[in-house]
Amino acid sequence: MSIRAVVLTEPDTPPVLRAFEVPVLEDGAVLLETIASEVCGTDVHLHHGHLSGVPYPIIPGHVSVGRVLQVKGDVRDVEGAAITKGEIVTFLDVHRTCGRCWYCQVAKASTRCPERRVYGITYSANEGLLGGWSERILLLPGVHIIKLPPSLPADVFMAGGCGLPTALHAVQRGDITFGDTVVVQGAGPVGLCSIALAQLQGASQIIAIGGPPHRLAIARTFGADLTIDIAEHSPEERFRMVRDATGGRGADVTIEATGVPAAVTEGMRLTRDAGTFVVVGQYTDHGTVSFNPHLDLNRPHLQVRGCWGSDLGHVYRAVRTMARHAERFPWRSMINGRYPLEQADQALLAAERQESIKALILPNGPLA
Template sequence: MVKAAVMNGPHMPLEIQEFPEPVLEAGGIVLRTLYSEVCGTDVHLQHGRLAGVPYPIIPGHINIGVIERTGGEVRDVDGALLREGDLVTFLDVHETCNNCWYCLVARASTRCPQRKVYGITYSARNGLLGGWSEKIYLRPGVKVVKLPEGLAPEAFIGGGCGLPTAFHGVERAGIRLGDTVIVQGSGPVGLNAVIL
């Protein structure tokens, strides 16, 4: 059995529940969770500020773990073979349509209406699909990124969700060296935007 923190609904305390070990599909991966962050999105989930959340959920969408088992041959985003014991993270947004305006024009697949997001759009009834659990089941097709040798998992998780979100904002805004900008808000995303 695997323990996970479950959010049963807005304004409700988290509960620790037990789940069966995931059944591996071909192309699936079981991660032993090392780190999972608490993001502002998790706070919004707790306060009921996001529509369509299929409570109960296992929160946690930015994670790092060690591959415990794979369902056959699985490769990372660069095509390298993944093995048991590899230190990895994964892209929490997946199953995008690659056909809508957000996917094709805006290059913002995180807004695709068909997307699935670990820790947000999956119910705990669907299994270990959130990072606040001892293990995470990566469904076939989830994009996995192997951490480079020498990068400590603590250093990686320190950037959390705020760093890639800020990077995406800076990139989309077309900000270049020498530009003058104002960053309003000093939360994790704002602070990372200032750093970038």
């Protein structure tokens, strides 16, 4: 028996299907039958070689859900429960965080650990089935596994995908509290999830800035009180609309989730004096912007906080939060593309063109 997986051999080349041998599990390892793996902006960046240190060829897919096929030894989830055959699980894509370095121990910022490896991004296909665009996923010893509660269907969790723990991290960085007005720049998965989580965190008014119109329509169903289409309103008009909606002050908290550098300067100016601005969308280098350090930062007494990646706590809390609110928000409305392995190139193109909000790779056929 062989296992099929999608491989990106090098940047800017079409993905190919390759056959892999069934892995022999070492003690502490788990083999999953892949139920679904996401296609996100990170995969588009990988396709075009926009991320440094990627060991091509790779099997993409860093957030996935699978069914346990095989367990070698005593393997437990993050709550200490034994992992058994047939269970539906997800896992933290970050692996081998050392726990010993200065960032892990002193700064408590494991997302900056220099030893960290990431499924679907920094593991080579030559190292095995270490990405989700594959019929099987090998979970190496030490991978953090989280069981999906019965109340959380696999496709609902995957609708959030990596966007939900990333948004959870951003909302935490913003210290959103009861009564806050929150501006969310961007209506992709991170932006939409940020809207839902800001509402759960107690925000009393949420303003979404982005596009196109169908994404803003979903933003309203997720709790946005006001949506502003960037194609219809200039930056000056957007500034006035936010000020008009906030008593002339601006947002208490603004979350940038666009990936567009110009949105950073705009977001600073949309935030009230002594407010908080969280930058989560600048995952890859799209260039520089300029701002006035006196007018945009110092005199407004602005707090600007970067937000990079997510850790086990963010993923665990994302699973628990989505399980509790699986029916409250229309999570599935974000999924508008489901692709078999053979159509991985179409999935990447749809993500790049922003035709899909969340596309899924289904290596073993449609979801039940």
